[in-house]
Amino acid sequence: MQEKYLPTEIEHAAQQKWTASQVYRARDDADRPKYYCLSMFPYPSGKLHMGHVRNYTIGDVLARYHALRGFNVMQPMGWDAFGLPAENAAIANNVPPAAWTYANIDHMRTQLQALGFAIDWSRELATCKPDYYRWEQWLFTRLFEKGVIYKKMATVNWDPVDQTVLANEQVIEGRGWRSGALVEKRDIPMYFFRITQYADELLSGLDTLPGWPERVKTMQANWIGKSVGVRFAFPYQLDGKNEKLWVFTTRADTIMGVTFCAVAAEHPLATRAAENNPALAAFIAECKQGSVAEADMATMEKKGMDTGFKVTHPLTGEQVPVWVGNYVLMSYGEGAVMAVPAHDERDFEFANAHGLPIKQVIQNTLVHTDVLRAQRPESDYPELYFDATRWKSWYASKSRDEVLVFNSGKYDWMYTDDAVDAIAADLAALNLGEKKTQFRLRDWGISRQRYWGCPIPIIHCDTCGDVPVPAEQLPVVLPEDVVPDGAGNPLNKRADFVNCACPKCGGAARRETDTMDTFVESSWYYARYACPDFEGGMLDARANQWLPVDQYIGGIEHAILHLLYARFFHKLMRDEGLVSSDEPFANLLTQGMVIADTYYREAADGKKTWFNPADVELRDGNAFLKSDGQPVDIGGTEKMAKSKNNGVDPQALIDQYGADTARLFTMFAAPPEQSLEWSDAGVEGAHRFLKRLWKLAHDHVQGGAVAAFAGGELPEAAKTLRRQLHQTLQKVSDDIERRKQFNTAIAAVMELMNALAKLEGDDAVTRSVRQEVLEAAVTMLAPIVPHIAEALYAELKPGATMAWPKVDESALVQDEIELMLQVNGKLRGQIRVAATADKAAIEAAALASEAAQKYLEGQAPKKVVVVPGRLVNIVV
RNA sequence: GCCGGGAUGGCGGAAUCGGUAGACGCAGCGGAUUCAAAAUCCGCCGCUGGUAACAGUGUGGGGGUUCGAGUCCCCCUCCCGGCACCA
Numbered sequence A: 001m002q003e004k005y006l007p008t009e010i011e012h013a014a015q016q017k018w019t020a021s022q023v024y025r026a027r028d029d030a031d032r033p034k035y036y037c038l039s040m041f042p043y044p045s046g047k048l049h050m051g052h053v054r055n056y057t058i059g060d061v062l063a064r065y066h067a068l069r070g071f072n073v074m075q076p077m078g079w080d081a082f083g084l085p086a087e088n089a090a091i092a093n094n095v096p097p098a099a100w101t102y103a104n105i106d107h108m109r110t111q112l113q114a115l116g117f118a119i120d121w122s123r124e125l126a127t128c129k130p131d132y133y134r135w136e137q138w139l140f141t142r143l144f145e146k147g148v149i150y151k152k153m154a155t156v157n158w159d160p161v162d163q164t165v166l167a168n169e170q171v172i173e174g175r176g177w178r179s180g181a182l183v184e185k186r187d188i189p190m191y192f193f194r195i196t197q198y199a200d201e202l203l204s205g206l207d208t209l210p211g212w213p214e215r216v217k218t219m220q221a222n223w224i225g226k227s228v229g230v231r232f233a234f235p236y237q238l239d240g241k242n243e244k245l246w247v248f249t250t251r252a253d254t255i256m257g258v259t260f261c262a263v264a265a266e267h268p269l270a271t272r273a274a275e276n277n278p279a280l281a282a283f284i285a286e287c288k289q290g291s292v293a294e295a296d297m298a299t300m301e302k303k304g305m306d307t308g309f310k311v312t313h314p315l316t317g318e319q320v321p322v323w324v325g326n327y328v329l330m331s332y333g334e335g336a337v338m339a340v341p342a343h344d345e346r347d348f349e350f351a352n353a354h355g356l357p358i359k360q361v362i363q364n365t366l367v368h369t370d371v372l373r374a375q376r377p378e379s380d381y382p383e384l385y386f387d388a389t390r391w392k393s394w395y396a397s398k399s400r401d402e403v404l405v406f407n408s409g410k411y412d413w414m415y416t417d418d419a420v421d422a423i424a425a426d427l428a429a430l431n432l433g434e435k436k437t438q439f440r441l442r443d444w445g446i447s448r449q450r451y452w453g454c455p456i457p458i459i460h461c462d463t464c465g466d467v468p469v470p471a472e473q474l475p476v477v478l479p480e481d482v483v484p485d486g487a488g489n490p491l492n493k494r495a496d497f498v499n500c501a502c503p504k505c506g507g508a509a510r511r512e513t514d515t516m517d518t519f520v521e522s523s524w525y526y527a528r529y530a531c532p533d534f535e536g537g538m539l540d541a542r543a544n545q546w547l548p549v550d551q552y553i554g555g556i557e558h559a560i561l562h563l564l565y566a567r568f569f570h571k572l573m574r575d576e577g578l579v580s581s582d583e584p585f586a587n588l589l590t591q592g593m594v595i596a597d598t599y600y601r602e603a604a605d606g607k608k609t610w611f612n613p614a615d616v617e618l619r620d621g622n623a624f625l626k627s628d629g630q631p632v633d634i635g636g637t638e639k640m641a642k643s644k645n646n647g648v649d650p651q652a653l654i655d656q657y658g659a660d661t662a663r664l665f666t667m668f669a670a671p672p673e674q675s676l677e678w679s680d681a682g683v684e685g686a687h688r689f690l691k692r693l694w695k696l697a698h699d700h701v702q703g704g705a706v707a708a709f710a711g712g713e714l715p716e717a718a719k720t721l722r723r724q725l726h727q728t729l730q731k732v733s734d735d736i737e738r739r740k741q742f743n744t745a746i747a748a749v750m751e752l753m754n755a756l757a758k759l760e761g762d763d764a765v766t767r768s769v770r771q772e773v774l775e776a777a778v779t780m781l782a783p784i785v786p787h788i789a790e791a792l793y794a795e796l797k798p799g800a801t802m803a804w805p806k807v808d809e810s811a812l813v814q815d816e817i818e819l820m821l822q823v824n825g826k827l828r829g830q831i832r833v834a835a836t837a838d839k840a841a842i843e844a845a846a847l848a849s850e851a852a853q854k855y856l857e858g859q860a861p862k863k864v865v866v867v868p869g870r871l872v873n874i875v876v
Numbered sequence B: 001g002c003c004g005g006g007a008u009g010g011c012g013g014a015a016u017c018g019g020u021a022g023a024c025g026c027a028g029c030g031g032a033u034u035c036a037a038a039a040u041c042c043g044c045c046g047c048u049g050g051u052a053a054c055a056g057u058g059u060g061g062g063g064g065u066u067c068g069a070g071u072c073c074c075c076c077u078c079c080c081g082g083c084a085c086c087a
Helices: A007-021 A050-068 A084-093 A097-114 A130-146 A195-208 A214-224 A252-257 A268-274 A278-287 A294-299 A345-354 A370-375 A388-396 A416-429 A542-546 A561-575 A650-657 A659-668 A683-702 A716-739 A742-758 A764-781 A786-796 A839-848 A850-856
Strands: A034-039 A072-074 A149-159 A164-166 A184-193 A226-238 A241-249 A260-263 A304-312 A319-325 A336-339 A362-364 A403-405 A433-439 A458-461 A465-468 A499-501 A508-511 A551-555 A588-591 A594-602 A608-611 A616-619 A622-625 A631-639 A816-823 A826-834 A863-867 A871-875
Touching (some): A007 A097, A007 A659, A034 A050, A034 A542, A050 A551, A050 A594, A050 A659, A050 A716, A084 A097, A130 A149, A130 A465, A130 A561, A195 A214, A195 A226, A195 A561, A214 A561, A214 A588, A226 A252, A226 A416, A241 A260, A241 A336, A252 A362, A252 A403, A268 A278, A268 A319, A278 A304, A278 A319, A304 A345, A319 A345, A336 A345, A403 A416, A416 A433, A622 A631, A650 A683, A659 A683, A659 A742, A683 A764, A683 A786, A716 A742, A716 A764, A816 A839, A816 A850, A826 A839, A826 A850, A839 A871, A850 A871
Parallel strands (some): A034 A072, A034 A551, A260 A319, A551 A588, A816 A871
Antiparallel strands (some): A149 A184, A226 A241, A226 A433, A260 A336, A304 A319, A362 A403, A458 A465, A458 A508, A499 A508, A594 A608, A594 A631, A816 A826, A863 A871
16 A cells, blocks of 8 residues: 555546446436436536535535435536637637537537546536437427516616627626626516416425425515516596506505505606606606616615696595606506505605695504593603604514504504405405406516527518518527627628528528527426437437436525526426426525625726736735735725636646545535635645545554444444444435435544544554544545545545445444533533433432532532433522 | 624634533744754643632623523624625
8 A cells, every 4th residue: 555645646547437337327227216416517618616515515424424324316417608708708819619619528528528527427418419409499489488577678788889789697786797888777678487377386395395404494485476466546637537556565454554566667658747847857758778687676766756747546536646656667567656655765755855735544552542642742752753763773673563553444454464455355356456466476588688698599581571580490499600809799790590491381480580598498408317328309208217306406696586587487387398396496506605705996087907816915904916915905805706707717726736635625614505705724734634645544544454333342442443334334325325425424534534643552442443443434524535545545445335334323422521610601520420420319429529528619509400421500 | 885794812713502611723922852943742821819739710791591501582892794796
């Protein structure tokens, strides 16, 4: 056995062995239980980043652990290959996105292989290949014919200089990233998936996913945002015709407190009002500037302007003014809201800003009669009384059964829920409204005015309209020799792509040049891995054999969009008869972000240049660029991303220390679900541990062959070590399988190795215990550091196959245990008692102890709390 | 702004069901080995006071529940993720 740990050599050898024997090939025909372990596939951005290493190591640990436990494991890998960065690279380097993407895939595949992941490479797929996206196009045409996909107008960011649609990411402080022009909102036709039709099922389905983190399910539930409310109308007359302004509210109980209505700038009523009102037209134009991102909309200053129109309150008959408000979203509900400034924070701010009346219609139950008011005068109980200046503290602290409706005529002194029902019934009787379930979730717009994406399989014919491409004409192949220039979609300039014959009438027609949102590709790839070679359709029977995915692993940043779309797509495929399950992912692990410091310099025009942490030097809390020694500004600690140039290249780590050290360090530095703040320190420690492990095994193997301990009496030290081994085995199994917390599993094995190094003696029985400990420790570490484990196991037990060790219950038995002794909750000492001692015996031992005598000072204890196996607390 | 999460020594983190706060590792300090260094090995290591034994104090801040709170409840601060065209 080699005395020194040489990672490069053993990693090479191990990887060659695994490749030659195809051990990681998932068998479609195995009779062992299946375990489908899937990590979110990477976008081929160029090279692996730390987030990839973390993600795929977590997946690999779980895959390898289950393989050692006897499962038929499938761990596939592929490429989420369409997307915006390829176009940006194309513009910057004058290379076609296709060529750039394929080169990146080749490089990153090599990097993944160097990390020694137990991946079944025979199932590799790339979403930009026609044999993948043709089935996406096929499903699109099916869904289009079913009406699940439809076309409507939608608002996008428009760059008036570059004459192009911008992604939200390309809008920086309201301006186009390349042109610097003020961005405008523009309405264009787009295709939509009717995801709202599945809103209820997507919500209730969350309850069938015990293997998902609560926080992800909460986020999805809030995103879907089911609310029961009332949709009703304010009637009005315009141009001699009777019209209705529809609104939706979850707080119909406050309807008598309405003092105005607010509509979105895009609302038809606003447009109509602006016709004869230049000031209003200018205001609406101003509202249409800026990005469409909700975060921008929500944080901007609340502005509004009176339209001059009045509508009629449906229950009081009062005239209510209609305002345009930039905080009202056209895309949510009706694009119009009733405003109750007394009981809604945004309405309250708006009313104060524009001098609109505020009418209180909710009263606290504790002061709602004269008698109760007398008992709790406002001077002593200000918090119970409504006051516009402390609106928030009064209202926010109330739950629905603490308040009553008042100032509201016939609805006075009703509880709010009863008032909603009564008001809804009265509005229904007037034919002006009804109870309605509303979702925050909007239909999924998938049209992108981009080149590097999956072509939407629609042909536009002047005679026949929008015609889906017939199945036999699929795929609509995207030409791969295109170099975009940043001004619009280059497909529009490709006559050979655009011009075609209408499949229905045969006449001259135009092909759709929009491509699909890349989230569409990533919504079904997990199913295609089961049958990547199937040419007869989207999926075959193997999909049901492998699905659902047993363990899905990916970044927390995908908690809502990707995971919701994938769940939605699974239901679409189910309803097409392609899969039989309802949910795609049985268990989900959302790894935290890998974050790092950001550094930048700001130019005079406000443009920021970002510098990589590797190129920056820190001195006394200030940062300097290594190349010129000049200071740079320190930004926040953020998710490693190209846009902030704060990624740390894992390749250097692998080159210097080997893949096992990189894997060990990423698993040891933080628990998977927490964000991992990158620092170079600590890598050395992980490497040191592997060297120590190697040396321990080496020194033992040098002593000659020995069989693992198989029973009998042991000296005390060996017996204690053996107990620790089996405790460790229990803990590591639990940490990996149930807790999915690998840092503590590693720590436990480190402790075991520290204890092993202290075990003395070279007699046969001690050596047999050492053999048992080493074999088990190497196996426990194998999922995390597979290369060194492979090499050491071959030395320890030549020719044998690794399998997860079994816990020896008899090794765990202990005669005496130690309990903590507290007096009044403060730790004052320890006592030793027999493991079998009952409460009375423990209490007696505690009271008799020296520490208890000292702190009791002769007083009789009031109470003694005994927590079995843990502690005794004497209360004086 | 809204939704979700987080904050524990100089640093990363541990404490799994309300029961020994700081496991394991990094950095640091002391020692052994060495001509010397690296590597390795042994020991110390929250803070304050004390030679020490020990005492007090300590989990972002404020309050509460409990025999007992890092953990549960209420309020607040800061940081991170998402917000529908980054992936």
